[in-house]
Each structure stands twice: as structure tokens, then as C-alpha cells.
Amino acid sequence: MKSGNSSRGAVHVPDASVADAQLVEQQERARHRDPQFLKDLLEKMLLIRRFEEKAAEMYTLGKIGGFCHLYIGQEAVSVGAITPLEPQDAILCSYRDHGHALARGMEPGPIMAELFGKKTGCSKGKGGSMHLFDERLGFLGGHAIVGGHIPLAAGVAFSAKYLNQQRVTLCFFGEAAVNIGAFHESLNLAQLWKLPVVYIIENNEFGMGTPILKTSAIRDLSEKAGSYDMARAVVDGMDVLSVYDGLSEAIERARKEDLPTLIEARTYRFVGHSMSDPAHGAYRTREELNEHRQRDPIKRFTSTLETLGIINQEYIDDLDSKIREVVDQSVTFADESPDPAPEDMYTDVYLP
Amino acid sequence: MKSGNSSRGAVHVPDASVADAQLVEQQERARHRDPQFLKDLLEKMLLIRRFEEKAAEMYTLGKIGGFCHLYIGQEAVSVGAITPLEPQDAILCSYRDHGHALARGMEPGPIMAELFGKKTGCSKGKGGSMHLFDERLGFLGGHAIVGGHIPLAAGVAFSAKYLNQQRVTLCFFGEAAVNIGAFHESLNLAQLWKLPVVYIIENNEFGMGTPILKTSAIRDLSEKAGSYDMARAVVDGMDVLSVYDGLSEAIERARKEDLPTLIEARTYRFVGHSMSDPAHGAYRTREELNEHRQRDPIKRFTSTLETLGIINQEYIDDLDSKIREVVDQSVTFADESPDPAPEDMYTDVYLP
Amino acid sequence: MAVIAFREALNQAMREEMQRDETVFLMGEEVGAYNGAYKVTKGLLDEFGPKRVLDTPITELGFTGLGVGAAMTGLRPIVEMMTFNFSLLALDEIVNCAAKMLYMSGGQLGVPMVVRGPGGAGHQLAATHSQALESWFCHIPGLKVVTPSTPADAKGLLKSSIRDNNTVIFIESEVLYGLKGEVPEGEYTIPLGVAEIKRPGSDVTLVAHAKMVHVALQAAEELEKEGIDAEVVDPRTLRPLDTETILQSIRKTNRAVIVEEGWPFCGIGAQVVDTIQHQAFDYLDAPILRVTGIDVPMPYSKPLEHLHAPDKARVIDAVHRVTYKN
Amino acid sequence: MAVIAFREALNQAMREEMQRDETVFLMGEEVGAYNGAYKVTKGLLDEFGPKRVLDTPITELGFTGLGVGAAMTGLRPIVEMMTFNFSLLALDEIVNCAAKMLYMSGGQLGVPMVVRGPGGAGHQLAATHSQALESWFCHIPGLKVVTPSTPADAKGLLKSSIRDNNTVIFIESEVLYGLKGEVPEGEYTIPLGVAEIKRPGSDVTLVAHAKMVHVALQAAEELEKEGIDAEVVDPRTLRPLDTETILQSIRKTNRAVIVEEGWPFCGIGAQVVDTIQHQAFDYLDAPILRVTGIDVPMPYSKPLEHLHAPDKARVIDAVHRVTYKN
Numbered sequence A, B: 001m002k003s004g005n006s007s008r009g010a011v012h013v014p015d016a017s018v019a020d021a022q023l024v025e026q027q028e029r030a031r032h033r034d035p036q037f038l039k040d041l042l043e044k045m046l047l048i049r050r051f052e053e054k055a056a057e058m059y060t061l062g063k064i065g066g067f068c069h070l071y072i073g074q075e076a077v078s079v080g081a082i083t084p085l086e087p088q089d090a091i092l093c094s095y096r097d098h099g100h101a102l103a104r105g106m107e108p109g110p111i112m113a114e115l116f117g118k119k120t121g122c123s124k125g126k127g128g129s130m131h132l133f134d135e136r137l138g139f140l141g142g143h144a145i146v147g148g149h150i151p152l153a154a155g156v157a158f159s160a161k162y163l164n165q166q167r168v169t170l171c172f173f174g175e176a177a178v179n180i181g182a183f184h185e186s187l188n189l190a191q192l193w194k195l196p197v198v199y200i201i202e203n204n205e206f207g208m209g210t211p212i213l214k215t216s217a218i219r220d221l222s223e224k225a226g227s228y229d230m231a232r233a234v235v236d237g238m239d240v241l242s243v244y245d246g247l248s249e250a251i252e253r254a255r256k257e258d259l260p261t262l263i264e265a266r267t268y269r270f271v272g273h274s275m276s277d278p279a280h281g282a283y284r285t286r287e288e289l290n291e292h293r294q295r296d297p298i299k300r301f302t303s304t305l306e307t308l309g310i311i312n313q314e315y316i317d318d319l320d321s322k323i324r325e326v327v328d329q330s331v332t333f334a335d336e337s338p339d340p341a342p343e344d345m346y347t348d349v350y351l352p
Numbered sequence C, D: 001m002a003v004i005a006f007r008e009a010l011n012q013a014m015r016e017e018m019q020r021d022e023t024v025f026l027m028g029e030e031v032g033a034y035n036g037a038y039k040v041t042k043g044l045l046d047e048f049g050p051k052r053v054l055d056t057p058i059t060e061l062g063f064t065g066l067g068v069g070a071a072m073t074g075l076r077p078i079v080e081m082m083t084f085n086f087s088l089l090a091l092d093e094i095v096n097c098a099a100k101m102l103y104m105s106g107g108q109l110g111v112p113m114v115v116r117g118p119g120g121a122g123h124q125l126a127a128t129h130s131q132a133l134e135s136w137f138c139h140i141p142g143l144k145v146v147t148p149s150t151p152a153d154a155k156g157l158l159k160s161s162i163r164d165n166n167t168v169i170f171i172e173s174e175v176l177y178g179l180k181g182e183v184p185e186g187e188y189t190i191p192l193g194v195a196e197i198k199r200p201g202s203d204v205t206l207v208a209h210a211k212m213v214h215v216a217l218q219a220a221e222e223l224e225k226e227g228i229d230a231e232v233v234d235p236r237t238l239r240p241l242d243t244e245t246i247l248q249s250i251r252k253t254n255r256a257v258i259v260e261e262g263w264p265f266c267g268i269g270a271q272v273v274d275t276i277q278h279q280a281f282d283y284l285d286a287p288i289l290r291v292t293g294i295d296v297p298m299p300y301s302k303p304l305e306h307l308h309a310p311d312k313a314r315v316i317d318a319v320h321r322v323t324y325k326n
């Protein structure tokens, strides 16, 4: 998966042997790392998985409205990418933003409350699922227009350099967003002005129901960095350590040299595009989906840590119930929170 | 000039030896070609040069208003590119469009009349210098928003393929336009949908007062085709035959295989960006300009044809006075033509 | 007459026009294999094949501009905006190219294109995905703007829009896609620029388009109970606007309330007010009132979203004020 | 008071605010080395250097979005549109990001940015380069819209716009850049949202902004000769609009003519009419008339271009009609 050469042509479907190879690769990466560090990665990914499962449940109960895009299957990307960040760093991503918010350490409660449209939500119930924000943590949204936040990220990086803040900006978007003009204009600006930003393409192979082959004239998306003379990398988006290592390098390049990087993370979405889209049927078969499920980033990482003797079944069970507990509390918090008051409609339109 | 490698770094300024080499190169290209064909190329370039000189004169006399962008120095690009076209083919270009219109065979009279804003103008006096049109000749504008016509050209090529017309579309724009989103979106679509369009970057090294180094993260612009897996070429925009050969290949690829090409023509503008911009001073020195003048595509081609014994001084003088005559007549035609009537303001807004 | 959904009426219109005219083609995001984000284009790829039904990359500017170029050279593109919010990215091609090409070319190059898709608020789609932008398009000479409110209008107006030789901005209400209504059997069209009285009345004129027509009709029903007989005028086409039908109604009722989903400031309602007060000043017995969306971005919260949109109660209150019933 | 050109007043405003506040920076096409396409930014690169004065590639969407991101994180960008026609490419960043960020983030992230540049017709720049788009921006909650008519207003309003914590669309008239006028010495600002009576009068109210203020003043002079005393109200800021000052004038004159350069349909003038008839209905002795640009794209031909724009004669004619003097 790391080299892009093999990747042109038909949509990539891994066979078992590949999966095994990836497992071995991950074990190699995990060896000699601090066990606590590895356990934290697992915990974050599992938190996202359980949170999203609960969000799905709440959506079907009608407690969540609007568009709700789940992150199930892609957890390794946000966790692997965001973990290397410093507290002052910034993150922007698309509407598929629950995982990134949790990976950044935002509390599940205010996130769930936002999905419920409650006043205690991280955007006061005004933003919703697609517009999560937490300025204190440098979590600058949650953006619902495809590509719309790609220039913003360049601007956030511009500020950091202008104000000399040693702040790195991560910008996440899907593979279908690379075709839009904002991508082209922003990457050129980022390289031209040497901005400390890392652009991460989360290539989950589909933009809604459309496979990448139908939307991009090239398959190896990181090649597009060539148009801007920008540093590039491809990481295995189903391997949290591959993402972590690739990002660590890019983040250092940004922090030390004020240089941008374009990273393609090869991943896959295990659920529908949004809650209103079935997981399979229209544009992919159950078989295709199930084959990809073999690459489940959490399953894979769990077995890696087990194989290395860092965790065991008991640990996993404890962790899972602990996390389910936390997620349930977020629902209780959201449930018990008040709706915004009618007069809240009129605030936050203009600053004094 | 043909390979892009050497071209990164400082703005390219040719020294005498290079100029000589280019002369020899052109003589090689010219040898064994039909003399009449070569003479026609010269005539077209000279017509453009004289027309533009006259337009400058008329602008200073106040007979032309608005923005008036002259093509002096770049004649070899439009003539070399448009000559290989068939009658059914289409052309779209930017606001710097007088040369392309003349190269396509539009009459100087209606063009000059359009610059004068007269009813007999090729756009009835409603379009002006930046918006020349002649639908019968497939000359589809003259477009004043940078990059705005790049998607249009893909659409014109789409029609040709859809209607099976064996029609090739040429789309000209400046090097500063490659940074805009429309370029990125259109080239991806053109390759993805296999559209018979040839995109020609007229790299005259400046976008208004800004050198390419300040606007593009890479210097070798045709490299951007790599992001779309598109065929590419670099031609010497000061050598009409280099352009002709490069385009002939691309046009055949479009006509035979329905495939697009991105071509960079390295050229230079000998005049200001528009009539309101001095030829040198703000962003380039007189010296720099004069050095580039050594590459004058008309001077060079003239001496090539002389060296090959195809033309002599007498021929040149006759040709020049014949062309000046034609240009003067275009002014007379424009002068004697009526302004649009007040009621013409209200026509051509909607079709029945 | 068959009773079909708004969505199906639009689908029939496109299907019939594509059968009728080889040069009509459809493109947009997810319009083909996925049958449309809102299933409006269902089955069209199967029937007409990939040559005439094209799934585009996410490039609103690019594929809209491609549509303009195709329309300049013999085709009749139907360009679907998955939602009109995304048309903000395509406005240069719509305003500077599509709307002006005929004029700039001195009448040589028309742009017979339809740009269609859902507009307005849906179900808690929040600020970026809930905009009613028709007032913007109405400002631009060279464009026509159509906003149907019923399945029958949707079909007849879309067919006319596809046959129209100009660029037509055709805005559908996402929340109306499921609305069922009677649609005449077989071939028919409705001319652009002709309003329809959706409910005749004599006491007050309610001017409303798209989904607001239904809010106005609900209000009219209520008002009837109090003995106020409201006339509901649906312009159907906002540009060109059928001012004569509106004025006739005013001359009869001497009172008007204009209802629109969008933001108030510089909204289409202000233009309707201007037209009325200018041409029927002496007929007005009260100031014309407007009921509009609230002048803030759309909040996500469901209760706030409901407060944002005009509803029956606000329309009734406005009618009470113009009829001095309160 | 010093007499300086409109262009110079804008230049002073930017210079002073950049001296005053390190976080203010300027970017746009040709604003630096070239000193601005219209020389409004002359000398700023020399004084503040390339860190704070940046020449951008031709990427209106990209650099405007970059400005939004910078404004979200501690800076105060001044983004120059070489002309506002090109802002059509940047509208998604302006409307979906700049105008809504504060709201969507529940008050966490404001966007203190100024987007400025020339708008309206120049000298035969034709259809794509002559648009007056202020009415569009006025429609959007979250934005402020400023359109100065004199050098003094230009300076005072631009300084306030740069200090404002919201996104301000600041539209200059290209043909006013050379206009000379008195500008107070030293530091001063003019609050946004406050209109100015440019000429007091008692018989009729002329509401006009930007270059149309001067057309209105010329008309007022002529009218004076016939004994008609016109009051000229310049809103200066179109959003938020100073309705009170306009209404006070109407209550005095009972007649109004609204003048704007842009297209009539859904133009700002329609909104002013709506506001007046709604809030001062009983004070109106005649329908409010509007004098606007013609409802067609701008033609290149000089005589046609002149016919397109409102002029003294058309304003006078409208005044005659509202005062029943014809």
C-alpha cells in the first residue's frame, strides 16, 4: 500500500495474504514502542468506534437530525494523525468530523449534545454534526462544503507563521475533494508561501456513491503534489502506526521548516456515506465491504498488541466497557441538556 | 527552451548565443517545407503586429475604450497554433484576443470596429476588445475573467464528441491562469471524459506585473499535466514552426483519439499588460525587455526565410505595405461605421 | 389525472424531454449510478446510458462551465446542483458566462441550459446547507428563475425550462420532493413567466413561491374560518415575474403580504413590494407586509430551525395587521 | 482640512491602521510590487514589507479563504479584489465561511476581515467588468457592506471597517478614485451603520450611495433652480442600513426617489422602498420611484454604456413624477 505505483487501475481490494502482510508490518512498527503509548492509540480508536455506533443508534431514534456522517473504518487516520500534535496546533476537517474531534480530546458529552442540537453542544447546538468546533483545543471545524476548508487551513497556517507561534495545522478531506478548485489554489499558495500545514487526503475510495476512478484522472493522489513541488507521502490509513509515523515526519517538516506536505491515507468507510445512505447496495457489494472489513484498523491493532503481549482479552473487555460507559454518559448529558432558547437564534451573528 | 529542466529558478533571459541556436533550429524546421505555407505564416504574424500597432495608436487617440490588451511579441503562438486547424474547429482564448481572431481569419474591419464599439463590430459593439466573437469561424471568444473559459472549452469539446463532429477545440490562456481552480477542475474533466481539447498556456512570464516565480510553486508549467495523466508538450512560443509542430501533434491526438493535451508555449510580451500599463518600469527593466526583443518571432522568422532564399527585402517591403493598407482600411471601416442605436441596448439579452 | 410525487414529476419531465430531444443531456454529482442524492434522476442512466447521463467529480465551477460551453455549441445541458448551496462555487460561470454570453457575442451565442436542484432548508441541515438563494439569481439579467410549488407545476415548468433557449435556474424545494399531487396525463408544458392563483380570494393577496405557497394556503384556510378571504398568488417564475397577475389581485384586495423562505434584506419580496407600490400605489389600503426567514444564518437546532422559517401563524398575524384585525 | 483624492484617502486609512495594529495585513493581486492595479495600495509594500503586503496568484477563492482562516486565528486581513467582479469566484468562502463561521461555531470564531476593491462600471469595461454587486452582499446575514462616496467617508469608513470584528465588504467606485475632497487631518473614524445627509432639503428625499450620491447632488442642484428642494441621503453603509435617518427624511418630505447603479430587480433600492413603505406608509404622498442601471448586461459601446447608468436627467424626471410636476 505504501508505494502508489501498483495502485493505478481497478479499485483496490486486499486479499487475505495482503492482510497478513499488513499485520506483520504493523507488529514490526509496534515493537520497541512504549506500551502505554500503544494502548492510548487503541483506546482513542475504540472510543471513536463506540461513539459512532451510538450516534447511529441515536440518529435512528430521531435524536440527531440533519446529515450525520460516521467515521467507522477510518479511525486510524484521525488518531494516527492527531496524536503527534502539540497543544497549540490546529485541526480542520470535513463534515465527517466526530472522529477528529474525539481524537483531539474533545469531550464526548458536548459533541453528542451538539449532535442533539443542545445548548451545551460544542457549537451551542447551532452547528450540528457537520460543524463541530472547539477553539481552545485548536479544533477549527467541521466544514460542510467540500473543499471549502482547504484554503482556511492555509490561512490558519499563515497566521501561525505570521505570529511566530510554532503552530502546525492539519487539514483533512476526502479523496473526492482533491478535484475541486480550492485544493489546487490552496496547495499552490501553501508551497509558494511556505506555510506550516499538512494536507491529509482520507482516501476511502468513494465520494458518496462515486468511486475514485470516476472522479480523478489519476489514481495515485499524492502525485498531485508534483504540481506544487510539495513534499508528499502515502500512508496505510488502516494502520494507526503507519499514519502516526508519516504524520510525525510531515509535522516536523512544518514545524521546523515551515513547509507543507500532502499525505494520502488509504482507508475505507465501513458504513454508508451518511446515515441516509445504506452501507452497501447501490455502489458496492456486501462482499466488497466484508473483504475490506478484514482490514479493520481496530481489529488489526488489537491483535498486534495481543501478539506483542501488551494487552489481553481481559484488558480489552475492561477497556470496552469503560468506553461504552463514557459514551452512554455522553448520551445522558445530551439528553438532559436544554435546547437553545428562542433568543439564542439572534446571537453570534455579529461580534460587537 | 524545449526541455523544462533548465527552466526552474530565475526568470529566463536568453543570451545572444541562445538566440543564434534558436535561429539555426528554426532554419532546420523550415527547410523542405512548402514556401507558400511559410510565407503565409509570416503574413499572418505581420498582420497581427501591424494591427496591434494600429490599435495602440487608436487607443491613444481615444477611439478605443475599456481595457485593451495587445499581443505584440506573442504572434507566433496564435499563428502557429491556429494554422493547423480545420474549418470546423473551435477556439477560445482570453481577453488578449486580437491575434487569435486574426489568425483564425476574422476580417480586420469588424475586429477594429468592435474595438471602436461600432454596430458593425464582430460582437455588434457590445463585447469590445476583450470579447471578440465569430461563431461562423468557431471563434468562441474572447473571455475576460481569468480562467473562466477553461471549463467552457471542455464543454465545446464535449459537444464535438457528443455530436460526433470531428471538431477540435483550442483553448489559450496565460501562465498566471494555471493557478486558478477552473484550470484544475477542467483539465481533470477533460482527461477523465477524454475530450478533444488542446490547452495552450501562453507563458509570457508575467501576469500583469507579477513574474511567474511569485505565482506558481513550479516553473515548468506543463508538469501540471501530470496531475491529470494528460499528454503534455513545451514549445518555443517565439518560433512559429515549433508551435505549429507541437500543435499539429496535439490536434491529431484530439481528433483521432479524443484525448486532450496541455501545451506550454514559452513566449514574451513586448508591450504593457494593457494599454494602461507601460512596457517597462514597474516590473521589468528596459534592458530585460530589449534582450527579449532579440527573440522577436517575426524578425526571427523573416531572417530564416531570407536565409533560405524564400523571400527577399523587396518581398518583405511589399508585404508590409500591403498589410498596412489592409489595417488602414479596417480603421476606415470602423470610423465610418455607426454606433449601436439606443434600442440595441435591449436586444440579445434573451433568445425567444 | 395521475397522482405522483414532486420528485417523480421532475423525473418524468427530464425523461420525456430526453426522449424528445437527443441534444438534452444530464450531468451532476451522483445523478447516474446513484440515481441522484434525492433520487430525482432515478433510472435515467439506465434508460439513456452514460453518454447522456454523467456523474461528475465534485467540481461545481468546472462542470457548470462545461455545461455552458456545451450549450454554446448545440447541446441542452441539464446541470444538477446536488443542492443550490453549492452553486456558490459556480456563480462566475453562471453570471459572467451563461447570463452574458448572448449579449457579449452580439447575439451569436445563446446558452440553453437548465441548472436545477434543491434549494432552501431541509431537515436541520444547518447554515451552509439551508440557503434559499433565488433572490440572488433574480438580480441577474440574462437568467430566468423558476421555483415550482406543486408536482404539476414542477413537470410543466421543467419541460418548458429545458426547451427554453436561455439559461434557466430551476430551484426545487427539498422538502417538497415527497409531496404528492395530480399531474395531467401525457405531454404538457407550462409557459415560463406566468403566475397562477393557487386560491382565489377577495380580502387580501398572499404572494408566495415554492414551499411557501403551502404555508400561505394553510394560513388562508385558517383565515377563512375568521371570515377573511385570502387570495394566494404563486408567481411560479420569479424572473421574468408576472407582475400583471399580482397587480390584478392587489387591485381587487387592496392589501398584500409577501411570503418567502429566504432572508429579508434584498429578498425577492422587497422587489414584489416595490413593483406593487409603484404600480398600484393608489389601490393600497395598508402597507405591504413581508413574512420571511429570520435574518440570521440557519441554526442546526430543530426548535430554532422551525422558528427561522415562515409559518402559518406568522402569515396570519401579518394578514391581521394589513386588514387591521388586531 | 487637506484636499486629497479618494484613492489617497483609502491608502491613508490602510497605512494608518497597519501602523496602529501589527495584525493587519494586506493581500491581493498586484497590491505589492505593482502598487495596486488602481494604485490604491501605493507604497504599502515599501513601508510594511513582504510579510504584511502580499501579492497573490490569481486565486480569488483561495486567497479569500486564506484570509478567512487567518482572521479566525488572530489576524485582520485586508483582502483586495482587483475588481469586485472577480469576487464571484470567492463567494463560497465569503458567504459560507466568513459570514457564518461565528454562528456555526456558537460564537467561538469571528472573522474580522475586510474585502475591498472597486465595484461598478468604469470606462467601457463591458459586461463582465462593470457589475455593481452590493445588493448581493447585502442579502447575507453576517456580512457588513460599506459603499463610500467621498474621500472623507472612504478614509473614516475604511478605518472603522478594518477595526470591525466582522467581515466587511467594502466596495469602492473605480470612477471615484480620482475624486478630490476635504479629509480631516489626523486620526478619525466614521462608525458603520450611520447615514449622512449629503444635502438637506424639504421637498423630496433622494437616497443614493457611492457614485450615485454625486448624480443625486447634481440633480438636486438643477432642481433647486426650479424651486424643488431635494434632500440627499447617503446611507454610506448598506448593511446594517441606517433606516432611521432615511425615515426621518421621508417624514419630512413625504416623497422619495432611490438611485442605484446596479440592476433594478432585487436591487438594494427595492429593499429601501420596502423599508419606507412599511414604516412610513402614511407619510407617503406618492409612490416611491427608483432610478437604476438598465436591466441588461453592460454593453461595451460608449454611448450605450452612458445610457445604462442613472444620470441627472433620469433622477430629475423621477423627482418630477413623485412631486407631480409633470
Ligand SMILES: Cc1ncc(C[n+]2csc(CCOP(=O)(O)OP(=O)(O)O)c2C)c(N)n1
Binding pocket: A094, A096, A144, A145, A146, A147, A173, A174, A175, A176, A177, A178, A202, A204, A206, A207, A208, A273, C029, C058, C060, C082, C086, C089
Ligand atoms: C461543494 C460541494 N459539493 C457537493 C457536496 C455534497 N457532498 C457532501 S460529501 C460529498 C462526497 C465527498 O466525498 P469525499 O471528499 O471522498 O469525502 P468522504 O465523504 O468520502 O469522507 C458530496 C458530493 C458538498 N458538500 N459540497
Ligand SMILES: Cc1ncc(C[n+]2csc(CCOP(=O)(O)OP(=O)(O)O)c2C)c(N)n1
Binding pocket: B094, B096, B144, B145, B146, B147, B173, B174, B175, B176, B177, B178, B202, B204, B206, B207, B208, B273, D029, D058, D060, D082, D086, D089
Ligand atoms: C478571476 C480574475 N482575476 C483577476 C483578473 C484581472 N486580470 C486580468 S489579466 C490578469 C493577468 C493574467 O495574466 P496571464 O494569465 O499570464 O495572461 P496574460 O495577461 O499574461 O496574457 C489579471 C490579474 C481577471 N480578469 N480575472
Ligand SMILES: [Mg+2]
Binding pocket: A174, A175, A176, A202, A203, A204, A205, A206, A207, A208
Ligand atoms: Mg471519500
Ligand SMILES: [Mg+2]
Binding pocket: B174, B175, B176, B202, B203, B204, B205, B206, B207, B208
Ligand atoms: Mg502572462
